Amino acid sequence: MECPLCTMDEILVLADHNECVTCGHEWKSETSVEDTAPEELIVKDAFGNVLENGDIVAMIKDLKLKGTSETLKTGTKSKPIRLREGDHEIDCKMNGLSIALKAQFVKKVNS
Template sequence: MNLKLEKRSGNACELCKSDQQISVYQIPPVVGYADNEIVVCQNCRSQIDREQEMDSDYWGFLSETMWSEVPAVQIVAWRMLSRLKNETWAADNLDMLYLDEDMLAWAQASSDHEGAADLAVHRDSNGNVLKNGDTVVLTRTLDVKGSSLNARMGTVVKNIRVVEDNTEQIEGKIDGQLIVILTKYLRKQA
């Protein structure tokens, strides 16, 4: 970490103020923007980089962070607030946060904020995250509408596909027939 960053950050995350597991984070796109580095903790970084599921309760500190005098911190705050814009508090803060044209262009340059309304997360009946290719088990017997197929409790459905515009549905094949199944009737197989 260079001396300037160390002094500015006080050896703490410039977003949440944690002093645990901090490192330098280069804000994409790296080319063309001066002072594009901030100090972040591992928890902030893993959510910024989408390595960890977004926890909207965690990001409450953005209400203060967005007023930072450091442009790079404001950019990250804007991007994270944009991802959380379905949360009332985040939308209100985003409305208050002013970025001049150049900074707004920088904030939008990575398109990191787009489609981010917390990226649709599909969960099974136990709250486990479901992803394309997972294997699930039916937790109850289901009659398939428009078909004579009866999907019995305990049926294993391999290689599922999540329905992009509905977090309560997945698609899977049972007896060679592609059907839509509600996630509340599924359990992810380990």
């Protein structure tokens, strides 16, 4: 991408417009951050069921929580979950604790 005024290629790409570092010219970007549709996050539990925000999950094995003396036992159910990007895809509450879990340790509970 280059500046339409001075044809230099040092461009700042901002949310709704572009700006040339060299001459300071500003112009509307062709595709803004708001126009691009976010990729849909697909998270599957240990058995391949697709999880969605608001689902309830249960532990499939005992899991010791790092930094605490707490262990989540097999069958422990969560409050409604929230999905997020990253290594630990699930944010939820279990046994009164707010925790982040990997989807491989849970199964979807049909409620």
